[in-house]
Amino acid sequence: MKAQMLSEQLSIDRRPLKLVEVDEPSIGQKDLLIKVKACGVCHTDLHIVEGDIPLHKRPIVPGHQIVGVVEKVGEAVTRFSPGDRVGVPWLNWACGRCEYCQRGYENLCVNGKFTGWDVDGGYAEYQVTSEDFTYHIPDGYSDLQAAPLLCAGVVGYRALKLAKADNAERVGLYGFGASAHIAIQVLRYWGTRVFVFTRSREHQKLALELGAEWAGTANDDPGVLMQSSIIYAPAGDIIPQALGVLDKGGVLSLAGIYMTPIPQLDYELLRGEKVIVNVTNATRQDAIELLDLAPRVPIRTEIEVYPLEEANDVLLRLKESKINGSAVLQIS
Ligand SMILES: [Zn+2]
Ligand SMILES: [Zn+2]
Incomplete structure (x- = not known):
């Protein structure tokens, strides 16, 4: 063969x-x-x-x-x-x-x-x-x-579960590749409001077509705090930004198998019982x-x-x- x-x-x-x-x-x-x-x-x-x-x-x-x-x-x-x-x-x-x-x-x-x-x-x-x-x-x-x-589907779905996204009203997705474009469809099926953070204009457009309420970059302000977020991009430097727009009691799951180093974090970013969890x-x-x-x-x-x-x-x-x-x- x-x-x-x-x-x-x-x-x-x-x-x-x-x-x-x-x-x-x-x-x-x-x-x-x-x-x-x-x-x-x-x-x-x-x-x-x-x-x-x-x-x-x-x-x-x-x-x-x-x-x-x-x-x-x-x-x-x-x-x-x-x-x-x-x-x-x-x-x-x-x-x-x-x-x-x-x-x-x-x-x-x-x-x-x-x-x-x-x-x-x-x-x-x-x-x-x-x-x-x-x-x-x-x-x-x-x-x-x-x-x-x-x-892309199965691991992306586990990331949603670990982020407790099935129980959230507002969910942030960081990176909009293979996993996220499947995850957003599951979230919309659950009736969740989805906010997508990606640098790519092309991916922002696809996110909006697939039902995202908002799409921008990790530097932009979505106007509301997320109850649950998933980082699909392998970029550790996004973590402080994602925590900055994560609500109290929120969970941030990291779904990349590989990630660039995570910068030093201000403890205040975790206050309010925020949780960071890795998906393996x-x-x-x-x-x-x-x-x-x-x-x-x-x-x-x-x-x-x-x-x-x-x-x-x-x-x-x-x-x-x-x-x-x-x-x-x-x-x-
Ligand atoms: Zn894989
Ligand atoms: Zn075993």
């Missing part, structure tokens, strides 16, 4: 991914062999490829927003059959036994495995994942449109809830489609903030 393989972490302009021909992967008893149809491109892929995150496996096939069709099932598989349309997100496996799994934080599992980092991912014609960490894709979505739901990965429950919610909202994903051969080019465009919504690789 064809796969985009990473052997050496390099700046993306040096084209570190190589398109190679490798053996089709074999499956264990609980595994599904998935014929990949589409794989969403995520910022985490860029961090893995460029070396912001250390490699866990070498070489590795990136990609963790996989939509495909089950081709073969292991002997012990009970929930899926060949022909089923399925999705695979970032959390590829959790042990179920460690302290974190037992406390409901399988996203923090000490033995956790992640798609496209510990396990070969979806920038390839086939991928293998246990049925326990695979999901049915809701009807009404093409393979390409469903792909961004699996990370997502649980199976997050994925189940988001995939259940998606067709009811209904969430529409904004996508740019590229062939597998252009994976390096897409990641470069992502790095340069040239993607509107989400980039998706069309595999077969």
Whole structure:
């Protein structure tokens, strides 16, 4: 099968991914062999490829927003059959036994495995994942449109939950990329007033089209205080500004997997029992809830489609903030 393989972490302009021909992967008893149809491109892929995150496996096939069709099932598989349309997100496996799994934080599992980092991912014609960490894709979505739901959607949704946005009347979103453009649709479905902070005029326009009450930059005054805010941008210097317009009792969740250093904070910015919480990965429950919610909202994903051969080019465009919504690789 064809796969985009990473052997050496390099700046993306040096084209570190190589398109190679490798053996089709074999499956264990609980595994599904998935014929990949589409794989969403995520910022985490860029961090893995460029070396912001250390490699866990070498070489590795990136990609963790996989939509495909089950081709073969292991002997012990009970929930899926060949022909089923399925999705695979970032959390590829959790042990179920460690302290974190037992406390409901399988996203923090000490033995956790992640798609496209510990396990070969979806920038390839086939991928293998246990049925326990695979999901049915809701009807009404093409393979390409469903792909961004699996990370941009799922992690973005966990960020909303951790920010207690489901309980807020006014929510601020900082950065308006793949996750935020899905999150805003969920918020509008909940009837929440949404305020979007982004430097990009293009993104401000899209935010208003998707129902934001206000769009501006983090330096602009939205006129009201937020009860809940989520920073999707990897920019630590936004945190003091976001706290400045966060109401008493408000929660600020930080959803970037990576963030530039946070400047020194004046304690006054936290007064009024404000909470800052980081989002790390997502649980199976997050994925189940988001995939259940998606067709009811209904969430529409904004996508740019590229062939597998252009994976390096897409990641470069992502790095340069040239993607509107989400980039998706069309595999077969
Ligand atoms: Zn565990
Ligand atoms: Zn991701």
